Amino acid sequence: MTGVSFDFAGVLTGQPGQWLLSGFLMTIYVTVVGALLATLLAVLLLGLRIAPLAPARGLAIALVELFRNTPILVQFLFWYFAAYNLLPRSFRDYITAEHPWAVLPVGNVLLAPEFIAAAWGLGVFTAAFLAEELRAGLNAMPRGQKEAALSQGFGHWETLRFVLLPQALANSWQPLVTQYLNLMKLSSLASAISLAELTYQVRQVESYNAHAFEAFAVGTVLYLLLGLVLGQLLIVFGPKPVGARARRRAVKANRSATAAAIVGASGDA
Amino acid sequence: MTASATPLIELQNVHKWHGDLHVLRGIDLTVSRGEALAIIGPSGSGKSTLIRLVNRLEAISEGEIIIDGVPTARFAGRELRELRSEIGFVFQQFNLYGHLTALDNVSLALRKVRGVPRAKAEARARDLLDRVGLADKAGHFPSQLSGGQQQRVAIARALATDPKIVLFDEPTSALDPEMIGEVLAVIRELPKAGITILVVTHEMAFAREVADRVAFIDGGTILELETPEKFFSAPSHPRTRRFLQQVLSPLSAAEAS
Amino acid sequence: MPDFSVITQNLPYLLWGRALEGQPGGLLLTLIMSLEAGVLALVVGVLLALAAWLSGGWTRRILFAWADFIRGIPLIFVIFWLYFLLPSLFGVNLPDTITVVLAIAWFTSAAVMYSTLAGLEALPKGQVEAGLSAGFSRTKVLVNILLPQALPNVLPSLVGVFISLIKDTSLAFIVNVPELTTVAGQVNNRTQIYPTEIFLFTGAVYFLLCGALSLTVHLAGGRRARPA
Ligand SMILES: Nc1ncnc2c1ncn2[C@@H]1O[C@H](COP(=O)(O)OP(=O)(O)OP(=O)(O)O)[C@@H](O)[C@H]1O
Ligand SMILES: [Mg+2]
Numbered sequence A: 001m002t003g004v005s006f007d008f009a010g011v012l013t014g015q016p017g018q019w020l021l022s023g024f025l026m027t028i029y030v031t032v033v034g035a036l037l038a039t040l041l042a043v044l045l046l047g048l049r050i051a052p053l054a055p056a057r058g059l060a061i062a063l064v065e066l067f068r069n070t071p072i073l074v075q076f077l078f079w080y081f082a083a084y085n086l087l088p089r090s091f092r093d094y095i096t097a098e099h100p101w102a103v104l105p106v107g108n109v110l111l112a113p114e115f116i117a118a119a120w121g122l123g124v125f126t127a128a129f130l131a132e133e134l135r136a137g138l139n140a141m142p143r144g145q146k147e148a149a150l151s152q153g154f155g156h157w158e159t160l161r162f163v164l165l166p167q168a169l170a171n172s173w174q175p176l177v178t179q180y181l182n183l184m185k186l187s188s189l190a191s192a193i194s195l196a197e198l199t200y201q202v203r204q205v206e207s208y209n210a211h212a213f214e215a216f217a218v219g220t221v222l223y224l225l226l227g228l229v230l231g232q233l234l235i236v237f238g239p240k241p242v243g244a245r246a247r248r249r250a251v252k253a254n255r256s257a258t259a260a261a262i263v264g265a266s267g268d269a
Numbered sequence B: 001m002t003a004s005a006t007p008l009i010e011l012q013n014v015h016k017w018h019g020d021l022h023v024l025r026g027i028d029l030t031v032s033r034g035e036a037l038a039i040i041g042p043s044g045s046g047k048s049t050l051i052r053l054v055n056r057l058e059a060i061s062e063g064e065i066i067i068d069g070v071p072t073a074r075f076a077g078r079e080l081r082e083l084r085s086e087i088g089f090v091f092q093q094f095n096l097y098g099h100l101t102a103l104d105n106v107s108l109a110l111r112k113v114r115g116v117p118r119a120k121a122e123a124r125a126r127d128l129l130d131r132v133g134l135a136d137k138a139g140h141f142p143s144q145l146s147g148g149q150q151q152r153v154a155i156a157r158a159l160a161t162d163p164k165i166v167l168f169d170e171p172t173s174a175l176d177p178e179m180i181g182e183v184l185a186v187i188r189e190l191p192k193a194g195i196t197i198l199v200v201t202h203e204m205a206f207a208r209e210v211a212d213r214v215a216f217i218d219g220g221t222i223l224e225l226e227t228p229e230k231f232f233s234a235p236s237h238p239r240t241r242r243f244l245q246q247v248l249s250p251l252s253a254a255e256a257s
Numbered sequence C: 001m002p003d004f005s006v007i008t009q010n011l012p013y014l015l016w017g018r019a020l021e022g023q024p025g026g027l028l029l030t031l032i033m034s035l036e037a038g039v040l041a042l043v044v045g046v047l048l049a050l051a052a053w054l055s056g057g058w059t060r061r062i063l064f065a066w067a068d069f070i071r072g073i074p075l076i077f078v079i080f081w082l083y084f085l086l087p088s089l090f091g092v093n094l095p096d097t098i099t100v101v102l103a104i105a106w107f108t109s110a111a112v113m114y115s116t117l118a119g120l121e122a123l124p125k126g127q128v129e130a131g132l133s134a135g136f137s138r139t140k141v142l143v144n145i146l147l148p149q150a151l152p153n154v155l156p157s158l159v160g161v162f163i164s165l166i167k168d169t170s171l172a173f174i175v176n177v178p179e180l181t182t183v184a185g186q187v188n189n190r191t192q193i194y195p196t197e198i199f200l201f202t203g204a205v206y207f208l209l210c211g212a213l214s215l216t217v218h219l220a221g222g223r224r225a226r227p228a
Helices: A014-049 A052-066 A071-086 A088-095 A113-139 A145-149 A156-171 A173-193 A198-211 A212-237 A250-264 B046-053 B075-085 B102-112 B117-130 B148-160 B177-192 B204-210 B228-233 B240-249 B250-256 C003-018 C026-054 C057-072 C076-090 C098-121 C125-133 C137-175 C182-190 C196-220
Strands: B009-018 B021-032 B035-042 B060-066 B087-090 B165-169 B196-200 B212-220 B221-226
Touching: A014 A052, A014 A113, A014 A173, A014 A198, A014 A212, A052 A113, A052 C196, A071 A113, A071 A173, A071 C182, A071 C196, A088 A113, A088 B177, A113 A173, A145 A156, A145 B087, A156 A173, A156 B021, A156 B102, A173 A198, A173 A212, A173 C076, A173 C137, A198 A212, A198 C076, A212 C057, A212 C076, B009 B196, B021 B046, B021 B196, B021 B221, B035 B046, B035 B204, B035 C026, B046 B060, B046 B165, B046 B196, B046 B250, B075 B087, B075 B228, B087 B148, B102 B117, B102 B148, B117 B148, B148 B165, B177 B196, B177 B204, B177 B221, B177 C057, B196 B204, B204 B228, B204 B240, B212 B228, B221 B240, B228 C098, C003 C026, C003 C182, C026 C098, C026 C137, C026 C182, C057 C098, C076 C098, C076 C137, C098 C137, C125 C137, C137 C182, C137 C196, C182 C196
Parallel strands: B035 B196, B035 B212, B087 B165, B165 B196
Antiparallel strands: B009 B021, B009 B060, B212 B221
């Protein structure tokens, strides 16, 4: 690329800089809200999936397979163009009305159809993967753990809550982090339903002053950086693998675990 | 331990099938309050199944188990959970909760099943850890303890809810030889405290010294139920004699056969 | 009330686009792109895995860094980059479809590399030692002894990777390549009032495609193919 000069000031300052900053923040918001939703829904799905009732399990299997085996982009389109309009009129009017409190710095609006469809879509899609990872973790637990809890008088749900889940969560934390990181990357596809997140703004800058290379480079670096920071935070503050607790080596293990989680990050869409 | 004492546990014609496999074939057994019963027998004879039926880790196929005068075979839900919380169980593989410290392992059921406040539950857990000689390991996780220490924590855990009965399924079989003694020493104290114990074991010396009676089970039936003196000196059933010969002096038994 | 006549009326367009005029689209294009990208990703990914296995040190580290970089950014950015870089590399503008296929293949080859390498490294060490002591070179051991054993083992996870790839082709929507998702979007734009029917149908088609693949592996006795 000799002879080509780059103009990073052209995308980092002025109007383009504003756009990129606001897009970056929007990516963070939708990731955080989507991840919270995903966690909540995953717990519900898992509860159904391992319920003693066969129809409940069947429903959970159907939902999980449905969300895992269709592209998230199609899911976004469905939630945004179809499902959202099936919501009650009054609710939609409320959403589209002006809410000064829902406007964040640099003008990001959270209470908007695009944001709701994106966060919900990310939440539902990721929940299916989280629930499956957790279930795999539960299945990998030795039988004796459950028997010990039952022999002490714990019921089905208490056994799960106090004995099995904490250990499954700790043991499958790394694949779970991978899924959260994947959620962050998949938020880029919400640009297709006009959510003004980072990818959307990168394209806007590109068509604004044709600084394609610079805009792509800045976007790429920001996604990589966000992934690294998010992965590190989740690993450091997340549960440690059972058995590795209270060991001094934990810190060192964290470092390689972060690397592994990022490495394992899949591109599932 | 007199014959006239009211029985604490009474099995009446108990059967267990695993599919087509008839694992227990009509067990009748009475255990008195404070008794120590050793259960021995060859592999696959149904020893584990027998004690797992008492706290219903296995479902009863047929028959009745009366505990403290109450028929329990139909128990389910809350009744069953309450029954289980009054019976301790110690596993061959310890099965300590891997994510909890020794202290939390012992106090968890007190807090979450019995609803005892944390401070009180932990005080009791410390007492119990002290009783099994592990007061200094309260903050350790299972992965930081030796097998013998883990099993002693497991015994403390089984004692947490103050059970009248504690069931042991080969409590020393997974231990290195040098750790067996420390665990048996803890177990032998229990009958002295009035706790009824049923111990599935391969430790003949332990059965001889600690048990009030020894049950020999083979092919899903109790073939012999005797005091240790009689059991080890004059076993009546030929299968018992052969079994004892094999476990007591494996080499000569191999030559004889 | 759902009115699926919008689907029946547009069915040919959704299924094969303008294939009769020589421009395949819709589901047909999704399948073509998936197969092209799948074959490409498989070949490149396995070759990279072999290279990583054979070479230690820097080569291996560079391969991993490359794969981590690719998997660390959103796929849509890989597509953007190829749009930007390919013309300057080849001097001509490639068709959009080819650009997207190359981007997806590139992205997916990293996953294929990881799966294959994991399969190779899961084999018992004795296999290598036995091969070497029989006089094979390391490369011969790899190609003749290890790979034939590893590939069947990693087949379920490779099918999972392929399922992800099929779903990834939907990203062509963002650059307007007329595969299934894009034509569904077009029909939705044109008709305006049937989004529910259109996107339910689209989702169902992907579900049947991916679900059938995952079920096949499941029934074939392997672990279920996990889209990953
Ligand atoms: N869940 C099960 N399904 C089918 N068969 C079982 C099951 N559990 C136990 N069995 C069978 O029941 C019989 C008795 O098993 P049990 O575990 O009670 O024997 P044991 O006397 O404790 O033997 P060991 O000394 O080896 O522990 C064995 O033949 C065993 O294979
Ligand atoms: Mg047993």
